[in-house]
Amino acid sequence: MPRADHHTLIRPTVAPGASPSSPPWLPWAVLGVSLAVALVAAFTLPDYWLLIATSVVVSMTSLIGLGIVTGSAGMIALCQMTFAAVGAWVLDFLMTQTPLPTWFGGFAFIVAMIVGALSAAILGFVVSLPALRLRGVNLAVVTLGVAAAADLTLERVSFPDQWRGSTIARPFGIPGVSDLSGNRNYFLFAAAVVAIIAVSVFFLQRSRVGATWRSVAFSERVTASAGTSVVFAKVSAFTVSAFIGGIAGALLIGQLGTANYGTFHTLNSLGLYLLSIAVGAHFLEMAFLGALIVVLVPELLKEWRLPLDWSGIVYAALGILALTTNSNLGDDIRKAVFRRRRRLGSDESASRLTSLPRLPVAVPQPPGEVVLDVQGLTVAFGAVKALTGVDLQLRRGEIRGLIGPNGAGKSTLIDALTGFLPEHGGRISVGGEEIDRLPPHRVARVGLRRTFQQDRVPSTLTVGAYVRFVARGKASPETIDEALAYLGCPPQATALQNVDVGTRRVIEVAANLAARPLVLMLDEPAAGLSHEEHLAFADRLRGIPEHFGTTLLIVEHDLDLVRSVCTSVTVLDFGEVLASGTAEEVLADPRVARAYMGEGELL
Known part of the structure; x- marks a missing residue:
């Protein structure tokens, strides 16, 4: 079982169990x-x-x-x-x-x-x-x-x-x-x-x-x-x-x-x-x-002896203003309050990723049982085959990289595994349970989670509310604090609209870890991070299987990150598995270099 006491954590400033946005007595006082x-x-x-x-x-x-x-x-x-x-x-x-x-x-x-x-x-x-x-x-x-x-x-x-x-x-x-x-x-x-x-x-x-x-x-x-x-x-x-x-x-x-x-x-x-x-x-x-x-x-309008129908003009003007500015008065007031807090030095939205201590080098563990088994996965859009007969196995504790040139089918594979492309061929099972025809929300409940290539973190929530939502309300305040602290995320009370894109991507990973899935698929998780944050993030990724008991599948174009984090690698090219094995073997394979750079570059 994963143990939280293996690593030094930076704890958020919000106490466990406290409200992430306001004192618990405040709504009753307002009432x-x-x-x-x-x-x-x-x-x-x-x-x-x-x-x-x-x-x-x-x-x-x-x-x-x-x-x-x-x-x-x-x-x-x-x-x-x-x-x-x-x-x-x-x-x-x-x-x-x-x-x-x-x-x-x-x-x-x-x-x-x-x-x-x-x-x-x-x-x-x-x-x-x-x-x-x-x-x-x-x-x-x-x-x-x-x-x-x-x-x-x-x-x-x-x-x-x-x-x-x-x-x-x-x-x-x-x-x-x-x-x-x-x-x-x-x-x-x-x-x-x-x-x-x-x-x-x-x-x-x-x-x-x-x-x-x-x-x-x-x-x-x-x-x-x-x-x-x-x-x-x-x-x-x-x-x-x-x-x-x-x-x-x-x-x-x-x-x-x-x-x-x-x-x-x-x-x-x-x-x-x-x-x-x-x-x-x-x-x-x-x-x-x-x-x-x-x-x-x-x-x-009655006081000024104007037609009452003019009230509709007032409402329409306000509505058009909201639609054209893509905002509303309530949001504008809250943003103004945040700007004032930032000027007063009370902004806590910055990432603490680079200040985290380095983790000790993990002792290699023998591979566990199969937690994700994909056999013969095929996806076609009309006459075009995006994936053809893809086989993939992930074992407990493994960190596998999924690489390939643009258009190789990596994102299609993730969509198919997570239920967004239900009309596929082949067989998919997670923890021994077949999930081929389950809708996406049922797939997530089985234990197969994903992050997205683009920023998909709702800006209308606080950090804590978002993590609780992704964890489906099953994570304790201590578990949420642990997941956020492990990746150096801002405190629970922080509004996500005040957090930069790169940090939101890291919070997305932390939220899914708080849900304790069997398998977590990360789609270019380091995008938007600075070089220093990139190195610290890679260090934390390596410790996730031991710390959270979650197996990782990482889709990434950065081969340096793949080399430093992944224990095994699978390469897709034109929707087919080109190579699969240890990171050293696969990245040294001439066919992989050819797929990325082409024959002309190698000559």
């Missing part, structure tokens, strides 16, 4: 202050401004839900008000057309609100299914079509309270809109609901589920390679967003006492989407700011 402010507002604001404050709370709920899809998961959803309409319609029906108020009394509104939100979540699940295949403009068209269809349906069917001219009873017997004390109490009720939602989303975003959303926004391939289902990531984001949207719709008609289909018009969904991407509604404080804009812009 307490927010509720205190709401309580003060409820008893000090005039009647009209109390209604405005309630509208802000309801709008914030919608933006929190939309921020999950647009900000966290990086998808386009133009039907958030449709989810709100479903939640509102179901609550309206249950409160006015069924004996639910008689059965549950003052709690009937809450029961109906939850049922309405669940109904909206079902629609969110259905809408998410096209998202499994569609992206960008195509997904926008689908969600816009859902919103338009809902508009037509609501216009024809109307809301149940209008069938008989009834009104919707508020929870706990709270009086209607015309009563000041009723509006005050309903504001407090709505503030309590949004507080529960905000806290739940806060912890959800910092959980593995939240990391999954941010990862799928960055790259679906990275998400799958970390052992996470892309299907789960997209479906869960839409479903949770729709559930929260349904809550917002229920709160809205509880505030008004009646419902109108025009409130949930498609144009309102478009404006909400533009505002969401402009402010960065996946940040809770930005969702509050967005809600203020949603409510106060029309109020200002």
Whole structure:
């Protein structure tokens, strides 16, 4: 078994078990202050401004839900008000057309609100299914079509309270809109609901589920390679967003006492989407700011005696600004804070790789059992064969180099092994388990992991959150600290957007080591490192099998790195194995030199 005490480690500054981004009491302190402010507002604001404050709370709920899809998961959803309409319609029906108020009394509104939100979540699940295949403009068209269809349906069917001219009873017997004390109490009720939602989303975003959303926004391939289902990531984001949207719709008609289909018009969904991407509604404080804009812009237009339709122009301008700058207000504020910390000398994003002590020379160990067995692997794209009958075996504790000229099939081999090219011939097994037809996330769970040739580390996470995500939440804080320290990575609290590309590549390796895979395939892992970092990284790579118990397959063009790190080498040329054996034998083979330099160079 690997032992951590063999080597001197530089420990990160974040204590094991500590929160990687903020003190554990901070969210509860913010919650307490927010509720205190709401309580003060409820008893000090005039009647009209109390209604405005309630509208802000309801709008914030919608933006929190939309921020999950647009900000966290990086998808386009133009039907958030449709989810709100479903939640509102179901609550309206249950409160006015069924004996639910008689059965549950003052709690009937809450029961109906939850049922309405669940109904909206079902629609969110259905809408998410096209998202499994569609992206960008195509997904926008689908969600816009859902919103338009809902508009037509609501216009024809109307809301149940209008069938008989009834009104919707508020929870706990709270009086209607015309009563000041009723509006005050309903504001407090709505503030309590949004507080529960905000806290739940806060912890959800910092959980593995939240990391999954941010990862799928960055790259679906990275998400799958970390052992996470892309299907789960997209479906869960839409479903949770729709559930929260349904809550917002229920709160809205509880505030008004009646419902109108025009409130949930498609144009309102478009404006909400533009505002969401402009402010960065996946940040809770930005969702509050967005809600203020949603409510106060029309109020200002009324004050200045301008057409209310101009509010759409404001939202569009903000959305266009966000799209053209590829940023949002929440990100910009956080970057400004980081720049200030850097000026004050508190930046810890630099790599410590070159300051690590050299590892003792490892004593050669006899090869262990076969952990990766590839037989006759063939990949064809139409009439072109990218791989032909490739055989490869890796034994436990081995570090094998995979080299070859550009176009030899190295990246294709990794894609085929990790499930991204399922239509291949041959047989692949990891630890004795056949993985030929497994999807990528299942391959990763079996114990075959990979890194990527390009930078594929999501910049929206912290170092610690990224490592926990890649390790699928199964690595202890001590294990994460150990993996990061072994490769001289920045502390867990460091935001990845503040880390240079070369260091992010090293963090990617550390994260996969924290998952303790049987086999880890590294695709040009030293790219982006300085010469000194390159040498230190090679030294650390040599110790990985002993330290972490992981077998390595390294795809690399740098033959000096291959010579110094790899115990064996396989050469691919035109999709076939040209040579395989010890590093000394293979690199001295004239056929290998010919494949790299050509006949003319050798002559």
